[in-house]
Structure formats: C-alpha cells, structure tokens
Amino acid sequence: MDMARVLVVGAGFMGAGIAQVCAQAGHRVSLMDVKPAALERAMEGMRTSMDKLAAKGLIGEEPETVLARVTPVSDMHSAAQADWVLEAALELEPLKLELFAELDRLAPVETPLASNTSSIPISRLGAATSHPQRVLGLHFFGPVPLMGLVEVVKGERTSNEVFERGVEFIRALGKHPVRVERDIPGFVMNRVFAAAFREAVSLVADGVTTPEDLDAGMRLGYGWAAGPFQVVDNAGLDTFVLIDRFLRAAGEDDLLVRSDLVERLAQEGRLGRKVGKGFYDYTPEGKQVPRRKE
Numbered sequence: 001m002d003m004a005r006v007l008v009v010g011a012g013f014m015g016a017g018i019a020q021v022c023a024q025a026g027h028r029v030s031l032m033d034v035k036p037a038a039l040e041r042a043m044e045g046m047r048t049s050m051d052k053l054a055a056k057g058l059i060g061e062e063p064e065t066v067l068a069r070v071t072p073v074s075d076m077h078s079a080a081q082a083d084w085v086l087e088a089a090l091e092l093e094p095l096k097l098e099l100f101a102e103l104d105r106l107a108p109v110e111t112p113l114a115s116n117t118s119s120i121p122i123s124r125l126g127a128a129t130s131h132p133q134r135v136l137g138l139h140f141f142g143p144v145p146l147m148g149l150v151e152v153v154k155g156e157r158t159s160n161e162v163f164e165r166g167v168e169f170i171r172a173l174g175k176h177p178v179r180v181e182r183d184i185p186g187f188v189m190n191r192v193f194a195a196a197f198r199e200a201v202s203l204v205a206d207g208v209t210t211p212e213d214l215d216a217g218m219r220l221g222y223g224w225a226a227g228p229f230q231v232v233d234n235a236g237l238d239t240f241v242l243i244d245r246f247l248r249a250a251g252e253d254d255l256l257v258r259s260d261l262v263e264r265l266a267q268e269g270r271l272g273r274k275v276g277k278g279f280y281d282y283t284p285e286g287k288q289v290p291r292r293k294e
C-alpha cells in the first residue's frame, strides 16, 4: 500500500509502538491521547527505540525523518482525513464503545476502524457504529517495533474486503498477519498464551517454582524468546488486570488465572517493565535484574 494517513488513538505502550511502525513504513501518522504527558512520553520513546534500531542498522532512514511523519494531537478530528484509524486506548469497554461511535461519525465511510483490543469482541465495537462492516481487530503484540506478528480479526459483520485490506496493511508494515476468521474471546494467540500463563501462575503461587526458573525453562526447553512472566512484565500488569476483569465478567473462565498473584503485584505498584518493577526488577535502562528472594 502506498503512503496512508493513519490516526492512532491512545499513545501508551501499544499506541506509541503502532505509530512508530506505521511511520517507519512511510505512513503519515496523527497520534492522539487525552493525556499530554502520554504524548510526550510516546514521542520520546519512539526516538529512543529508533535510535537503537538505527544503531543496529535495522531502519533505513534517520530517526528524525521518521519521527517527522508523526504528529501528536489531542483530539480525533484528523479522523476526517484518515485512510486508517487504529485504536489503542485503555482496555475498558465503555470507553472503546464511545470512541468507536465517535470515530464512526468523524471518519469517511470507506476508512476502516481497527481496534487493538486484547479481549473485547470486535463485533461489540462494530455494533457501536452505523458501519460495522468497516470495524475489525488489528491486534499487535508488544513491543510493537520488535514483534513480527499481528492478529487480523474478523467481527461478525466485518466485510471480507475490509478484512483483506487489514491483512495487506499489516503485510505492508513488514509484519506477519495471523488471520482470525471468527471473533472469539482472546482471539487465537492470547488463548494459547492464557493456557500457559494460567499454569505458570499456579505453579509459582503454590511455591513449586519461581518466575525466574519457569521463564528460563520456557526459553531453554521450548524455545520461547521470553518466558510467560517476562511477557506479562512487558505487557504491563495493569493492562493484564483490565483484560482479566473483562474476561471474568464475560464468563470466559477457561482464559483466567486461578490465583490473585498478578492483581496483588499490580496493587503494590509492580506494573511491569514500564515502571521498573513487576515480577522482576529493572535497572533505569530497562535491564532485568535477578529477582529478589521473597
């Protein structure tokens, strides 16, 4: 696809990463958040990330040139000129329903509206609009600049055309689209991860092993690039808790952890790598340090 105008809604961990990979692919991006501090952090984070990628020769342009394609904005009016809208705001259903209703009013009817939701059915977001055929899931994995896959999710009323455009859009970002042809809770990848993580948390909560050993085991024994506790530290324990709450309310018991370990750590402020502590502790440069003994 040629250069597109993209509106990214939400400039947190995921929104910033999504804006970055879109800009790296040549798109013009408006990055929107209600919190000015989030926008500042996002612009800074993109610069740091691209400096690292440039030092490794992984991007072909100067970070400044790529960043110049991203405009931080505080409202969604640029939806009126957008070829794509990618929503990555907080995982709260009422908020997303409101955002989709508003985006549906603002964006031209041929502009696809995608959500990065981890757990809320795409069909429900579609039902908040007058054009559910243009609503789909584009479920990125974090950290977005480093992860090679995106689930493309078809809601009950998503048109085939919009679904295929989603697949092409993701390919043009240099990512592998995993096709999710039916809108089921947790889509595909989070369902598989949930099964592993549910067991991992139980084993640690029951004192059978430690996050450190279990993560090492999954890396060395099963070839995972990062163990499940490292994955959740990267994703953010607060985001994990929001997803868990939604799935619990939706009665998706198979996808839930059986212990309140994550919730307790989140309450202690151990929200993951972004705050320097989660299951693991991190140096100010974000390097994982060996875990404290309890």
Ligand SMILES: NC(=O)c1ccc[n+]([C@@H]2O[C@H](COP(=O)([O-])OP(=O)(O)OC[C@H]3O[C@@H](n4cnc5c(N)ncnc54)[C@H](O)[C@@H]3O)[C@@H](O)[C@H]2O)c1
Residues within 6 Å of the ligand: 009, 010, 011, 012, 013, 014, 015, 032, 033, 034, 035, 038, 088, 089, 090, 091, 092, 095, 116, 117, 118, 119, 139, 140, 141, 142, 234, 235, 236, 239, 243
């Ligand atoms: N963290 C992950 O690894 C991960 C992976 C895949 C999908 N997701 C999904 O991506 C979404 C964002 O997650 P995150 O980890 O980036 O969360 P985050 O907390 O880092 O960022 C969310 C951002 O949304 C902003 N926001 C709140 N209300 C808003 C509004 N009305 N308009 C615009 N922005 C608003 C917040 O200010 C915040 O900056 C969630 O739906 C989450 O489930 C997260």
